[in-house]
Amino acid sequence: MIFAIESSCDEVSASLVGHDFSVQKNILYSSADIASRTGGVVPEQAARKAEEHIAEVISVTLERYNPHDITALAVTHGPGLIGSLFTGIETAKTLAYLWNKPLIPVYHIFGHMCANMLERDEGVFPRLVLTVSGGHNDIMLWESPLQWKKIGNKIDDAAGECFDKCARMLGLAYPGGPNLSRLAQTATHQYYFPLPKPMMHDASFDMSFSGLKTAVLYTIRDEGGIENFSQEKKADLAWGIEQTITDVLLGKLEKAAKQLGINEIEITGGVSANRVLREKAEILAIKKKWNFRIPAKLVYCTDNAAMIGAAGNILWKYSEDKIFDFKNVAVKIIE
Numbered sequence: 001m002i003f004a005i006e007s008s009c010d011e012v013s014a015s016l017v018g019h020d021f022s023v024q025k026n027i028l029y030s031s032a033d034i035a036s037r038t039g040g041v042v043p044e045q046a047a048r049k050a051e052e053h054i055a056e057v058i059s060v061t062l063e064r065y066n067p068h069d070i071t072a073l074a075v076t077h078g079p080g081l082i083g084s085l086f087t088g089i090e091t092a093k094t095l096a097y098l099w100n101k102p103l104i105p106v107y108h109i110f111g112h113m114c115a116n117m118l119e120r121d122e123g124v125f126p127r128l129v130l131t132v133s134g135g136h137n138d139i140m141l142w143e144s145p146l147q148w149k150k151i152g153n154k155i156d157d158a159a160g161e162c163f164d165k166c167a168r169m170l171g172l173a174y175p176g177g178p179n180l181s182r183l184a185q186t187a188t189h190q191y192y193f194p195l196p197k198p199m200m201h202d203a204s205f206d207m208s209f210s211g212l213k214t215a216v217l218y219t220i221r222d223e224g225g226i227e228n229f230s231q232e233k234k235a236d237l238a239w240g241i242e243q244t245i246t247d248v249l250l251g252k253l254e255k256a257a258k259q260l261g262i263n264e265i266e267i268t269g270g271v272s273a274n275r276v277l278r279e280k281a282e283i284l285a286i287k288k289k290w291n292f293r294i295p296a297k298l299v300y301c302t303d304n305a306a307m308i309g310a311a312g313n314i315l316w317k318y319s320e321d322k323i324f325d326f327k328n329v330a331v332k333i334i335e
């Protein structure tokens with residue numbers, strides 16, 4: 001098994017993942033409740049909470065297991081919040097030293113890309129993966145297990161960040177994505193406020209969401225502020241925002257799939273937990289005859305250590321030399 005630790009943002013998680021991608025344990029502590037009181041993640045607060053809870057998360061994960069069951073450790077080394085990352089990385093290095101085991105550093109986004117493997121298989125290469133989260137929003141062309149390239153970038157805000165910021169303008173608590181989605185479900189008119197779909201029709205696979213965020217700001221301002229919005233009107237606006245974001249994401253993914261002639265398609269990352277995105281993607285996949293995967297369990301969409309365990313398995317299996325010395329592992333913030 002791979003023993004994995006993830007602590008890149010406001011959560012700290014540990015997991016045991018078999019070489020067949022079976023998740024034996026996946027334990028997670030999140031400080032999102034604190035972030036919901038402060039209106040967003042405060043990096044120092046998140047780091048302190050990770051530090052406070054990591055020992056408990058690890059001991060619960062390792063209950064009934066011991067180091068003999070573990071082939072190697074894996075840890076997220078970035079990108080993310082530096083204080084939170086330090087906690088996970090230094091703990092993993094200490095355990096690797098004590099247990100005399102290899103330590104595999106995992107790029108957080110590669111971890112998200114591997115989340116669909118937790119359905120118990122590696123999947124088919126080449127494939128396209130839309131990784132869409134609070135901090136990242138990419139289309140990856142994944143050619144073989146250790147080879148991928150970013151063919152679609154975020155120009156400014158990621159979709160999750162746009163969800164969170166729009167939710168805040170609507171007076172909703174953090175994390176905004178799921179809260180906005182819940183509000184949108186109550187919309188009665190399902191009316192599209194005239195919101196832009198930035199870069200939707202340009203030639204690239206890049207995405208931009210800051211213009212949408214600004215349009216929401218102006219819409220609210222032009223109607224006299226959020227206090228002038230009835231609950232119904234807020235829900236209608238939330239519905240429009242959710243439809244717009246998901247249309248852009250799937251529009252770009254569809255364009256990439258068509259141009260590259262690939263029908264092995266995956267979506268991962270926090271926003272892949274979004275109900276509307278999931279429903280629309282399933283319909284599109286049938287229409288386009290995609291072989292489509294999205295994590296079945298929502299816990300594998302958002303940050304978690306199991307996906308880092310899946311990525312650790314891939315790096316372990318396919319790297320030729322298998323030299324993963326804990327002394328070489330350090331925080332890597334820059335992508």
Ligand code: KG4
Binds near residue numbers: 136160178269275
């Ligand atoms: O992958 P993740 O846990 O952390 C990052 O790596 O960023 O993603 C968190 C993001 C947040 O922006 C959150 O609002 C968004 O994913 N998210 C959602 C939903 N669940 C999480 N956005 C829309 N609808 C959801 N149901």
Ligand code: ZN
Binds near residue numbers: 133269302303
């Ligand atoms: Zn993430």
